[in-house]
Amino acid sequence: MSKTSNEIVQEIIEHIKGCTGKYFSNYYAGITNDPENRLFNEHKVDKQSGCWIYRKAIDIDNARNAENILIEKGMKGGEGGGDDSSIYVYTYQIKSHTKE
Secondary structure (H helix, E strand, C coil): CCECHHHHHHHHHHHHHHHCCCCHHHEEEEEECCHHHHHHHHCCCCCCCCCEEEEEECCHHHHHHHHHHHHHCCCECCCCCCCCCCCEEEEEECCCCCCC
């Protein structure tokens, strides 16, 4: 189900609280059109034990807005990535084996 930027941000924050608390600087946020490939192949997140989440936005504008909000809260990442098909917002906890 597609979500607004505010819904995505709220769900991601709640997920992080369940993992490790509110240390946003220990997380990376981004947008993509293929979240599983981006998380597990490109960023090298451990699918079984890593703290990660992704959500589908209703459109690219909501995806970019959610990404920007998460970065403003202190998460690592860069604004302006992806393309018009990048409607998935993802976040993962940065570890020594992950690649930003």
